[in-house]
Amino acid sequence: MLSYSEHDEGRGMNYWEVDPALRDEVQRVYTDDEYRWAEERLSRFGELVGERVADNSDTIDDSPPSLETYDRYGDIVNRVGYHPAQKENDRTAYENGAVADSFDAPDGRGEPMPLTHSLAHYYLICYCDIGLACSVSMTGGAALVLEQCDDEGRHDGVFGDLTARDLGELRQGAMFLTEEQGGSDVGANETIAEPTGEEGVYELTGEKWFCSNIDAGAALVLARRPDAPEGTDGLSLFVLKQDDELRESGDVYYRRLKDKLGTKSVPTGEVELRGARARLVGEPERGFRYMTEMLNYERLTNAVGSCGTMARALLESKVHAADREAFGKPIERYPLMKKDLVDMTVTHETATAVSFEAADALNAYVRDQDDEAYRAMRVLVPVAKYRTGEDAVEMASYAMEVLGGNGYVEEFVTERLLRDVQVTPIWEGTSNILALDVLRGMAKEGAHTDILDRIDGYLDEAEHEAVASVAETVAGARDELEEVMNDVATAGVDRAQLRAKDLADLIYDVYASALLVSEAERDARNGDGRKALVARRFVDRNLGDGRITDDTPLKRYEEIAKYGTVDVEEL
CATH class of the missing domain: 2.40.110.20 (Butyryl-CoA Dehydrogenase, subunit A; domain 2)
Incomplete structure (x- = not known):
């Protein structure tokens, strides 16, 4: 299990090593060969972000970029000034392959890494600074457009500039x-x-x-x-x-x-x-179709970045709850705080799973021209971006509450996390725009059938008795989802749009539940029942009747919130 009481705050540590949810999802969507190559590098990057970028980001927030439109002679210069810490953060991101590795074969490999590799870097950056991640994201997105759409533009040198590994050569x-x-x-x-x-x-x-x-x-x-x-x-x-x-x-x-x-x-x-x-x-x-290539990628970086910010908010909450004593014992030992930290862990873990699932679909479409992956992506990307943005704002807000008055004070990072993450429901399409995009994906691409097929595939894997009962509940919700999809598809335009966000929520809840069931089955076969507990908790909260009476947060707080293992036979 992870120990949070040995830290004073969520910095000065390796974010890759303290985030089992991220490691699990990266390993799931990478090939074995890709993961063997990437694991050490992602760990090194997580260390750089936790020990260098975290402090720099606070400095930059106090001294943000400034614009000098004219010089002292009145001539236009259009110059943006940056604090030196910004250049150091840029160097850390770009020169460690946050963009380049996914477009240009890095040392030790014969071909570029998948797009999911850049997204893993983006996630780690968002532990500290969504603003920095924004520039990294758009650099990768622009490179993606030129890679896919414009050979002449690549030969003009722009593609090479966007994917440069030296900050001095980078555009x-x-x-x-x-x-x-x-x-x-x-x-x-x-x-x-x-x-x-x-x-x-x-x-x-x-x-x-x-x-x-x-x-x-x-x-x-x-x-x-x-x-x-x-x-x-x-x-x-x-x-x-x-x-x-x-x-x-x-x-x-x-x-x-x-x-x-x-x-x-x-x-x-x-x-x-x-x-x-x-x-x-x-x-x-x-032109607009080309831009949608970048827009889909940006929506994914938004989703993955929301998960990274959730991870930091969760980390700060767990560290504080382990250290802060009230009425004679750490506040993490009180039932309500256990419940909150367990549910925050489940929310974050689920969001990370769905976001990397969507990222894997995008990568398969872009790099392998997989038609099924394209149709699945047309629903998964807007749904993931919508829900992760909403969940990230809620979690950052609650992290401030966990820290009490200190969480509202600028010397503590939680107030900046909330200010920064508030943009994630807005960037690259608001919740209404995303929900309508789901309808378009269903109407134009028939994407809902691919979503249902994927759900069925995950549920078909559920055989272990520790997982089967959860899978049965999800199967019932899956049938309800199909009914709602059919009803929306045959409704008039106004009625369909009126229900669009409710449909997006239901797709997220059912798809996420099926994905968690699949992951729980995998771990159960290896003797670990922790993921089964996570799946049960998510399903009870999101697909149940609203009456959650189990005492899992009391019995299994350490295993869920601190990522311990659970003997599957106990379940």
């Missing part, structure tokens, strides 16, 4: 998508792309309203060419190479940085494009 990525008048309605974008006479090069004119990582060296921009149709069909994708010469020309103008609640380490601002030269990516009629 970070960004996505200039949102416009003030459009927001989630991307088809309303008004930015214009005028041809220059040079093949593939256009001049962009317009305004982008929310540009995170505003000064990134390679920004993907959506714009409309002359005579292109309205809506998303008329949008083309361009790569804007930002350097000092471009910024000082005034063709790109940083109007201001947003004063955000959190994620202060990544500068987010408003950009005016004043004839900025950019290169067309791929086929001009497929």
